[in-house]
Amino acid sequence: MDVNSQYKLYRMQYRLAPLYFLLPALILFSIFVIFPIGQSIWLSFHTWDGFGSATWVGLKNYINLSQDERFLAALKNNGLWLVLMMLAPVFGLALSLFLNQEIRGMRTIKSLFFFPFVINLVVIGLVFSWFYNPDLGLLALLFRLVGLEPIPILADENLATYGIIIAALWPQTAYCLILYLTGLTGISSQLVEAGKIDGAGGLSMFRHIILPQLRPATIVAVTVTVIGSLRSFDLIAIMTAGGPWGSSYVLAYHMYDEAIFNFKMGYGAAISVILFLVMVIFIAIFLKNILKSEK
Amino acid sequence: MFPTPLQKRSPYLRPLYIITVLAVLILFLLPLAAILLTSIRPGSDITSGNYWGIPSRFALVENYGEVFNPARSPMLRYFINSTLITLPAVFFSILISSMAGFALAVYRFKGRIALYAMFIAGNFIPYQILMIPVRTMFVRFGLFDTIFGLALFHTAFQTGFATFFLRNFIVELPISLVESARVEGASEIRIFRSVILPLLRPALASLGVLLFTFVWNDFFWALTLVQSDKARPITFGLSALKGQWLISWNLIAAGSVVAALPSVLVFFILQKQFIAGLTLGGVKE
Numbered sequence: 001m002d003v004n005s006q007y008k009l010y011r012m013q014y015r016l017a018p019l020y021f022l023l024p025a026l027i028l029f030s031i032f033v034i035f036p037i038g039q040s041i042w043l044s045f046h047t048w049d050g051f052g053s054a055t056w057v058g059l060k061n062y063i064n065l066s067q068d069e070r071f072l073a074a075l076k077n078n079g080l081w082l083v084l085m086m087l088a089p090v091f092g093l094a095l096s097l098f099l100n101q102e103i104r105g106m107r108t109i110k111s112l113f114f115f116p117f118v119i120n121l122v123v124i125g126l127v128f129s130w131f132y133n134p135d136l137g138l139l140a141l142l143f144r145l146v147g148l149e150p151i152p153i154l155a156d157e158n159l160a161t162y163g164i165i166i167a168a169l170w171p172q173t174a175y176c177l178i179l180y181l182t183g184l185t186g187i188s189s190q191l192v193e194a195g196k197i198d199g200a201g202g203l204s205m206f207r208h209i210i211l212p213q214l215r216p217a218t219i220v221a222v223t224v225t226v227i228g229s230l231r232s233f234d235l236i237a238i239m240t241a242g243g244p245w246g247s248s249y250v251l252a253y254h255m256y257d258e259a260i261f262n263f264k265m266g267y268g269a270a271i272s273v274i275l276f277l278v279m280v281i282f283i284a285i286f287l288k289n290i291l292k293s294e295k
Numbered sequence: 296m297f298p299t300p301l302q303k304r305s306p307y308l309r310p311l312y313i314i315t316v317l318a319v320l321i322l323f324l325l326p327l328a329a330i331l332l333t334s335i336r337p338g339s340d341i342t343s344g345n346y347w348g349i350p351s352r353f354a355l356v357e358n359y360g361e362v363f364n365p366a367r368s369p370m371l372r373y374f375i376n377s378t379l380i381t382l383p384a385v386f387f388s389i390l391i392s393s394m395a396g397f398a399l400a401v402y403r404f405k406g407r408i409a410l411y412a413m414f415i416a417g418n419f420i421p422y423q424i425l426m427i428p429v430r431t432m433f434v435r436f437g438l439f440d441t442i443f444g445l446a447l448f449h450t451a452f453q454t455g456f457a458t459f460f461l462r463n464f465i466v467e468l469p470i471s472l473v474e475s476a477r478v479e480g481a482s483e484i485r486i487f488r489s490v491i492l493p494l495l496r497p498a499l500a501s502l503g504v505l506l507f508t509f510v511w512n513d514f515f516w517a518l519t520l521v522q523s524d525k526a527r528p529i530t531f532g533l534s535a536l537k538g539q540w541l542i543s544w545n546l547i548a549a550g551s552v553v554a555a556l557p558s559v560l561v562f563f564i565l566q567k568q569f570i571a572g573l574t575l576g577g578v579k580e
Contacts, residue, residue: 013484017402018398018402018404021394022394022395024391025394025414026410029451031432032429032451032452033417033420033455036427037424039427040427098319100298102296102302109316111562113320118559118561118562118569119327119558120530120555121514122531123551123554130329138329141346182570184297189296210297252421256519259427272421272424275423276420283416286419287415291408
């Protein structure tokens with residue numbers, strides 16, 4: 001090979017590098033993530049039982065959704081999840097302030113607080129169902145101890161969703177705790193000292209000096225909690241399967257139910273599109289935040 | 296440091312603090328203590344109503360033996376399935392994401408920010424919007440109800456997060472290393488293999504731990520893409536066995552411990568990497 005064509009080859013492998021390095025990831029991601037989003041949107045304008053051919057129905061699925069009581073209940077529950085799950089960053093922050101001390105054995109204690117985060121939600125759902133069980137659960141035991149009749153929380157239409165959210169708060173709090181404890185180690189001690197000289201004590205120090213420095217941790221904790229609460233599915237499937245009488249439905253579970261058990265693929269797709277659109281708002285905010293620092 | 300270190304406060308505060316911390320810890324881990332205790336409780340305790348007291352007998356071997364006995368429960372099969380799904384998925388998504396992350400971090404081509412944004416956004420979308428098309432595709436191409444199919448899907452899906460994670464790590468590396476390798480005539484593939492990959496090692500460890508827990512703990516995709524025991528991972532398997540074991544809470548508890556253990560062990564062994572990963576990557580469910 002002469003020098004010229006060797007040089008050409010070298011130029012080519014340089015110029016095409018972005019392409020061949022990205023190709024495997026792009027192909028897989030397009031097939032299994034990007035393309036299916038488009039298909040679901042397309043499908044949401046059809047009726048389809050999953051076997052024959054789909055029939056175009058325009059906006060009918062969406063119009064039906066607005067009159068579907070279960071959908072409206074699910075939407076309400078999603079709102080409830082979103083609001084109550086915000087307790088996770090709050091609890092996580094409080095716990096992190098409580099645990100941010102350097103005494104012997106503290107590292108082990110901290111990691112014992114962290115690890116519920118890595119336990120899968122099936123196990124967490126089982127543990128909490130058992131905890132709430134009106135016959136043999138610990139909660140029932142406590143109720144009887146003070147002379148009260150145990151409440152079957154997961155079988156109560158008004159309480160089931162709250163019971164599941166409490167279970168969800170547990171690993172989420174552990175997660176937020178990890179984020180905040182890492183954030184606290186990065187606090188500038190100079191600022192803390194300067195604050196002390198200016199006479200800032202406990203609460204005002206926390207509000208004006210500590211909290212602003214924890215902003216990055218807060219952004220991540222809140223974003224992750226919002227996304228997680230909108231995605232909630234596993235615990236509902238394990239603990240109540242949406243019951244009693246559909247009272248603990250959320251959009252993710254409603255969609256699954258309609259598509260898998262009622263074979264209403266188009267309708268299910270429409271629900272998933274609504275959930276997608278809700279999440280796009282939060283994804284966009286988050287992306288804006290990340291990409292801002294890129295420019 | 297905030298709050299004020301105990302060492303600078305009244306010495307009487309210290310024992311009080313330690314007692315409070317331990318009390319909160321016990322309360323926080325109560326659900327887990329309960330499940331551990333139940334998993335070594337004999338079945339007779341459950342039937343006689345001794346749910347929360349001291350186990351009448353130490354039945355660890357009995358319960359876990361029952362759970363792992365292939366003649367009595369498919370738990371061992373589920374455990375193997377989970378391993379066969381998780382390890383390849385983690386390996387291959389790290390492999391292709393380190394390539395993609397490299398491309399997005401090092402080359403300045405048109406649309407790279409858009410691609411980067413696409414990988415981040417894809418990581419956050421609700422699973423449900425993928426469910427019907429992916430399931431239909433799986434049925435059509437014979438991937439439905441196979442270990443290979445589930446591993447393939449996880450590889451693809453985790454690529455979003457992994458690319459985001461690695462791209463951010465590579466961007467922080469000194470670009471001069473790449474440039475001087477180029478001056479010496481190294482090809483791009485060689486630069487990736489001999490310059491970048493070795494530097495990625497700490498990031499790959501962090502990412503690997505995170506991906507392991509994400510994939511191992513998956514329930515939704517197992518539920519929608521698998522239907523028989525031959526490909527069912529342990530999360531889905533456990534939820535199915537709950538119906539079979541019904542009130543044998545000692546077995547359900549032992550099964551739960553087995554299902555949770557790999558992620559927990561990985562977390563404790565590689566804790567530093569795990570936490571570094573969470574704060575570096577920043578985000579995940």
